[in-house]
Amino acid sequence: MISRFVSVAICFVLVSSIGAFGAETVFYVSPLGDDAASGTTLQTPFKTITRARDAVRAVKQTGPLNQPVIVYLREGRYELSAPLVFESQDSGAPDCPVTYMAYRHETPVITGGRSITGWTQGEDGLWEVDLPEVRSGQWTFTQLYVNGRLRSRPRLPKEGYYKIANFSQKDKSPWAARSDNFTFRAGDIKASWLTPEDIDVVVPRFWVSSRQHIKSVDEATNHVTFTASTGYRYSDDFTRQGARYYVENVFEALDFPGQWYLDRKAGRLLYKPMPGEDMRAADVVAPYAPKFIELKGDSMQREFVEYIHFKGLTFVHNNWQLPKGNVGDGQSAPQVEGAVMMEGAQYCQFDRCVFRNLSSYCFQIDKGCSHNRITHSEMGHLGGGGVRMGGGSAEDHPLLLTGNNTISDNTIHHIGQIHHAATGVWIQHSGGNVIAHNAIHHTYYSAIAVGWVWGYLPSVSTHNVFEYNHIHDVGQEVLSDMGGIYMLGVAPGTVVRNNLIHDIQSHGYGGWGIYTDEGSTHVLIENNIVYNTKCAGFDQHYGKENMLRNNIFALGHEEQINRSRMEEHISFTMTRNIIYWQEDIPALSGQWQDKTFQHRPGKPWFDSVSSSTTEIFDYNLYYNPNKTLEDVKFGPWTFAQWQARKQDLHSEYADPLFVNPEQYDFRLKPESPAFALGFRPIDMSTVGPRD
CATH class of the missing domain: 2.40.30 (Elongation Factor Tu (Ef-tu); domain 3)
Known part of the structure; x- marks a missing residue:
């Protein structure tokens, strides 16, 4: 009884001495402060953020918050050896959030x-x-x-890559094959190297990149064996040639x-x-500490972390390492965690923060998270990616689902510097999110990726909106099979609109602008401008009833529009688009010879005799200034043959009259023939981050 009285009395004294800043409760923190101080004035700041968090807890012990709480961080470096953990007891309220923010015009730096x-x-x-x-x-x-x-x-070689001389399992799966060894070219790897177990052998191929530690080297046979296996063939994508690789942390170099x-x-x-x-x-x-912040709620118990905001803070130098035995070879680098971990978090926000020089993803928005916002922030020079988001799947309890989060007005750049397959924004099992007005550039894999259910099985990644993003310099010739925006799975309500996507350069195949991969269904793609892609501006592997309208796909180098697989339904409808190219290649590539599907016991079957429609094209404008219409192919067909198949019956082949396509100005002159086909001007004036 006495101890309880003393505790309440201490809280009363603390609350009665809290600094006032308008109608707010205010605390101050400084690297030069003292955790034994009151923390309530500029002259008596706390030293650590953890102490300030505990002071907020003490305020809440006296009753519900009746005014916002602000914790001001002064200029200086805040060194962490463990993450700052915020639980449900640290939550704010809708009208009384708890905000940790930089003091006026100062730059507090939180470092791991x-x-x-x-x-x-x-x-x-x-x-x-x-x-x-x-x-x-x-x-x-x-x-x-x-x-x-x-x-x-x-690293070796000093620039570029070595080539694997030979590898096993060439004749098994075209890509999946567990292996812990390959044959190198004579002299590329040496048994005499100092501490070979500290050396990383990095092998980028397909859509993944692996990091393996050397176990043994046999220079007589030019054979290297690793401490853990990769799950992918050591081939240069789908060829039978050896993949590229480099070795890192070699003392002799x-x-x-x-x-x-x-x-x-x-x-x-x-x-x-x-x-x-x-x-x-x-x-x-x-780097020493792997994580900066953990927002640690429990959605299954409905104990959420809520209404905690972080504003104007800089985060640098975290130290995330692959777990022992893990070589990091998944699509979008799923093994790589976030420096900020959110679980069971709602209505939290990071605004105008900087994340720089990290070894991992910046954010991991995990199970049971909703209505969180990451806005007006910079994420750059990252070993991993920007934001990864994923909660429960369609089979999980509804309280584990994650969705309705906003990632907007951020700049995410120079990512994947350690884990090359990391993505700018990766949505894995999450719906209802808005990804808008971001600039994402200089990635080695896709800028945005969403889905994570292959094919037509149930998915919760629906009703996501991707709009007004500026995406460029994707791939940089490191990985393959990527898109500026990459999607897969059944995704009704998903909208991709008003994005500017350009300069997509894969290593091998698959440097696509917008890429609907396996099972992409019921996606609306409209008002995007995509140009200067190694492969098609739009590619669909396979999917169902997607809609492409009022887009500009320009200057693909190897393809313009590509479809890899037809199925017994409409793959997509393409109407009121402009397709413009200059290379000596077809307007459409891939599979366009529609077939009659016949069901037989156990599986569908098809032959190539008839022509069931699996796509709808109309009111599009095509043009290649270096080709006459008679020279242009639509798949295997001439334009007349394509129209005889009831495709593009109202479409035209004519100069769209761009303002200056050589300078990538794809605005249309008033007399453009596209307008007669129903094309509407695309306004890119607000694309990318807003102030």
């Missing part, structure tokens, strides 16, 4: 990194520091920052300024300095 000091320079010019935690196995890292800049690990090497066994960090760098005065940071 550790400063590294105590460097000595050897006679060879290399700087060295001893790291006991590395030697004991408690710490490892794959990134190092010197004076704010990422430095590289030594440490010869360029700005390179570093970590010898985990000896606990030594070596660095070759850039000209003029003195490591005794340099700011050197290595």
